[in-house]
Amino acid sequence: MARAAAWAFPVSSVETAPLPLSGGRVLAQTVRATRACPPFDQSAMDGYAVAAGAGLTRGMRLRVTGRIAAGQEGTAVTTDTAARIFTGAPLPHGADAVVMQEHVERLGDAVVLARSIEPGEHVRRRGEDVPAGRILGSPGLRLDAxxxxxxxAQDIDSVVVxxxxxxxxxxxxxxxxxxxxISLGGPSIPDTNRPMLAALLTRAGVEVVDGGQVRDDPDTIAEAxxxxxxxxDLVVTTGGASVGEEDHAARSLIVAGGEGETLKLGLKPGKPAVVGRVGGAAYLGLPGNPVSALVSWSLLGRSILARLEGRPFARPRGFAVPLAGPFTRKPGRTEFLPAKLVLGGDEPALAIVGSTSARLMPLAEADGFAELxxxxxxxxxxxxxxxxxxxSFLTP
Structure with a gap:
């Protein structure tokens, strides 16, 4: 992955995006908290704000002197008074605790405590979530909801990405x-790789350019x-990434005036891949079989995309899940196989549902890839x- 990403250079130009439309974009500046969050001490419960001081004991009677809802301010409380308060409302002056409404008995304009109360109970302190000055995001962070x-929460309405x-x-x-x-009865087959990759890239917030289809000819491919x-910033081809007579990816790259290398990965599916540069773009030549193209993109393509966006990328490691049934295969290469989670036992187990790089139905039925x-x-x-x-495996 590092060899593939080395052919790409981070894009430096930036723009300002409205905050609601910034999901999926990559942050280009450091964002710091300009104010504390919460901005004031506030109630974490519906109840009564009190001045607990050294502690209030069960059975104490407090006169209720006010009512404070979120967005309102209340008058001060003393050691023998309380204020009706609701979640999110600011604590009135003198208050240092909130008694849950379930823990008092309301008697007219007073409440009687059903339990002892200590300072700090059910209070969200100013800045306890985010103190002013804290870094909230650094360049290279892919933003989400x-x-x-x-x-x-910091009153930020746009970000530089x-x-x-x-x-x-x-x-x-x-x-x-x-x-x-497709022509009925002809030798043609529908192109699955281009729409598949376009769907992945669109979801990743990338601007997709449809390069169309070209025939298996080095000069024609090079022209495109x-x-x-x-x-x-990146040109991706599918098909012709191997070294057979009809595999033209590496040759076409040279004819186009580019440079690159063929990677022979210890990977199944997706062993052959071509990486390099042509013109002002990075280049990635993927295998033609759809599952091979998908696995190769997830490992190589995502690393190149991360490099272009100026963000870190690490090889996905997955997490350990037990096999649901026996499985055998010929060792020698790391293999990614469509697999489905089986529920109902002590823990989820993994059933492998496909073992060839050209079949799409197992891919659609699976929940992810098993890595052997x-x-x-x-x-x-x-x-x-x-x-x-x-x-996680198919998204940046």
Whole structure:
């Protein structure tokens, strides 16, 4: 992954995005808290604000002198008075605790404590969530709904982010056609890789450029690479990444005036891949089989995209889940297999549902990928292997 990412250079241009539309964007500046959150001591419960001092004992009677809802201010309380208060409302002057409404008996304009009360009970202190000056986000952070909420609490309405990365997707292959254009009885097959990758990249907040389809010819592919490379940050091709007579990815890159290398990964599916640069763009040549393309993109493509966006990327490790049934295979390469979580036992188990790089139905039925290390030859039920949920393995 590091060798693939090394061919890309971070995009430096930035823009300002409205906070509600910043999800999925990559932060380009440090964001600090300009005010404490909560901005004042406030009630964490519906109840009564009191001045507990050294402690209030069960059975004490306190006169209720006010009512404070969220967004309101109340008058001060003393050691023998209380104020009706609601969650989120500011504590009145003199108050240092809140008695839950379940722990008092209301008698007219007074309450009687049903338990002893100590200072600090059910109070959210000013700045206990976020103190003023704390760093909330650093450059390279991919924003999501959590960060949007955190920034909004600071009265931030826009953020400076890197501009969207532009990625072109180009399919190669004489046999391909767009879905809906296939000729009945002909040798064509629908192109699955281009729409699959476009869906992934769109979800990642990337600006996708549809490079279309080109035939298996180095000069034709090279011409398309040149045209796309000057308007995009990354050009991705699918098909022709191996070293056969009809595999033209590496050759086309050179014909286009680019440079690169062929990676022979100890990976199944997805062993062959071509990485490099052409024009002003990074280049990634993926295998043609759809599962191979998906796995290769998830490992290589996401590392390149992270580099372009100026954010860190680490190889996904998954988490250990026991196999639901026995599984055998030929060892030698790290393998990613579609797998489904099986529930109902003491803990979830993993059922492998597919073992070839060209089948799409197992992929659609699976919950993620099981990763088998290169030394794995056979495993009995209960043997733990790494599991990568699609939610994490396919998104940046």
């Amino acid at each position: 959590r960060h949007v909420a955190l920034f909004a 890197r501009r969207r990365i532009r990625v072109a997707i180009l399919s190669t292959g004489d046999e391909l056609c767009d879905a809906g254009d 690479l040149v045209a796309l490379s000057w308007t995009c 290390p290169e030394t794995f030859a056979s495993g009995a039920p209960g043997r733990r292997v790494a599991f990568h949920p699609f939610e």
